[in-house]
Amino acid sequence: MNSGQQQDGGQGPGVERRRLLAGAALVPVLAGIGTVAGCGGPAEDSGKDSGKKDNGKLVEPVPTTLADWQEVAKILDRPGNMVRGTFYHTPFLRGDLHVVSRGITVTPGLALGSHVSFVRYSDGSTMAMGDLVVTEDDLQKLTDALHTQGFTQTAIHKHLLAQSPDVWWTHIHNAGQDPRAIARGLRTVLDQTGTPPATPPLPSPPIDLDTAGIDAALGARGTSNGGIYTCTFIRRETITDMGRVLPPGLASTTAFNFQPLGGGRAALNGDFAMIADEVQDALKALRRGGIEVISLHNHGLTDEPRLFFTHIWAVDDAVKIARTLRSAVAATNAKPSA
Numbered sequence: 001m002n003s004g005q006q007q008d009g010g011q012g013p014g015v016e017r018r019r020l021l022a023g024a025a026l027v028p029v030l031a032g033i034g035t036v037a038g039c040g041g042p043a044e045d046s047g048k049d050s051g052k053k054d055n056g057k058l059v060e061p062v063p064t065t066l067a068d069w070q071e072v073a074k075i076l077d078r079p080g081n082m083v084r085g086t087f088y089h090t091p092f093l094r095g096d097l098h099v100v101s102r103g104i105t106v107t108p109g110l111a112l113g114s115h116v117s118f119v120r121y122s123d124g125s126t127m128a129m130g131d132l133v134v135t136e137d138d139l140q141k142l143t144d145a146l147h148t149q150g151f152t153q154t155a156i157h158k159h160l161l162a163q164s165p166d167v168w169w170t171h172i173h174n175a176g177q178d179p180r181a182i183a184r185g186l187r188t189v190l191d192q193t194g195t196p197p198a199t200p201p202l203p204s205p206p207i208d209l210d211t212a213g214i215d216a217a218l219g220a221r222g223t224s225n226g227g228i229y230t231c232t233f234i235r236r237e238t239i240t241d242m243g244r245v246l247p248p249g250l251a252s253t254t255a256f257n258f259q260p261l262g263g264g265r266a267a268l269n270g271d272f273a274m275i276a277d278e279v280q281d282a283l284k285a286l287r288r289g290g291i292e293v294i295s296l297h298n299h300g301l302t303d304e305p306r307l308f309f310t311h312i313w314a315v316d317d318a319v320k321i322a323r324t325l326r327s328a329v330a331a332t333n334a335k336p337s338a
Contacts, residue, residue: 058240059121061086061247072118075183078198080118084338086247088118093226094133096194101163104267104315109228110259111159111269114195116172116186117250118179126179127244128186129172129251131299136166138193143170145192149185150174154301159269159311161294171299175242202226208260209318217322218256218329220336229258229266231322232337233329235273241303251300252307254334256325258318266318268325271311274332279308281331286312289324 066081069088073079080090092114099106106112116130134142139156146153155171172189174182207224214229215221222231234249246252256270268291274282283293294311314321 059123059125059244061119061245062122064088064120068120069118069179071180072183075180075187077187083117083250084248086119087250089115090117091115092132092190092195094195095199096196097133097135097165097167099160099163099165099167101160102313102315104259104261106160106163106267106269107227107259109226109230110257110267112167114190118182119244119247119250120179121244125175125177126182127173127175127242128179128182129241131169131171132189132193134168134170134193136168139168139170141192142189145189146170146172149188150176151185151189152301155297155299157295157297157311159271159294161292161313173242173300175244208262209258209266210264213319214258214322217319218326218336222258227260229260229318231256231258231325233332233334234337235307236333236335237305239303239305239307241300246303249337251303253337254329254332256322258321260318261315264317264319265315266321268312268314268316268318268321271309272328272332273334274308274310275305276308278332279310282328283310285328285331286310286324289321289327290314290316291321291324291328 063085064082069080072088073090076090078090078092080088083089093108094112094114095108097112099112112133114130114132116128119127121127132142143153152173153170154173157169158167159169160167174185176182204224205227207227207229209229211222211224211229214231218231220231220233222229233254235252239246239252241251252273254271254273256268258266258268260266272282279296286293291312291314294313296308296310298307299309300307
């Protein structure tokens, strides 16, 4: 074979040159194919409210009052409360459940509270975020109802160690221009569970714990409600999710619930909000003090900075638990909630 002859059937260099020119001509055509829906390019806009204005800027929350949420409260058939004047919070305690974990009867306030918060934004939209408690038998039915009503599920996990009956928690998100429509969808979802109707609030029983000692150990002042003592911390930095700025404390809270057991002892259940660089130091501090780690996961899909949560459990002297919690909180960028 001489040097001017090609291996593909003996064709000369002129044929090869024409092939190269033809291939080059196809490049801009193939590049354009990537923009056609269904041909490997970006998917068509699903129509979901991204939360961003046309200029791409993040949308800010606006202050509201209880009066702004009267219609939502009526649809949900229960009152809520304002948190720091920026989001409307509605609890749904699962008082219908009798759950036992590690030999401890779990009260609704310790770990069986569903809740959903509503936020109004400067573009007129409303966002709802929350966490629903559901039995394992109802989990798939609840999931289907969420999808039907336009809610996004952002997490499914457990907050307790071994428990009976089996209980799960699912985090939810929705956004749109009509808060009443979101509330009606939520009411339909909750009807798929055994969530009981609201009951008139009862006087909070005395907390059989050294609450002053807990506060001093944690460096934060807690609150009592329904026989549970709660201490809460919020992230210092601004958190965004799905194009929206989240009000301080929404979906970024570190919270500790103490259920009195008598003699100064308590059952602890709660969770930590952390960024990736904080996770290992916080977990090590918890374990050094004997606090059990239940799970480590995300609650959201698009939060920035990315947040990780670990759920925890302990049964011990309440002040001793609080001292351990403080060392773990010190590993995170959190401050006591006002």
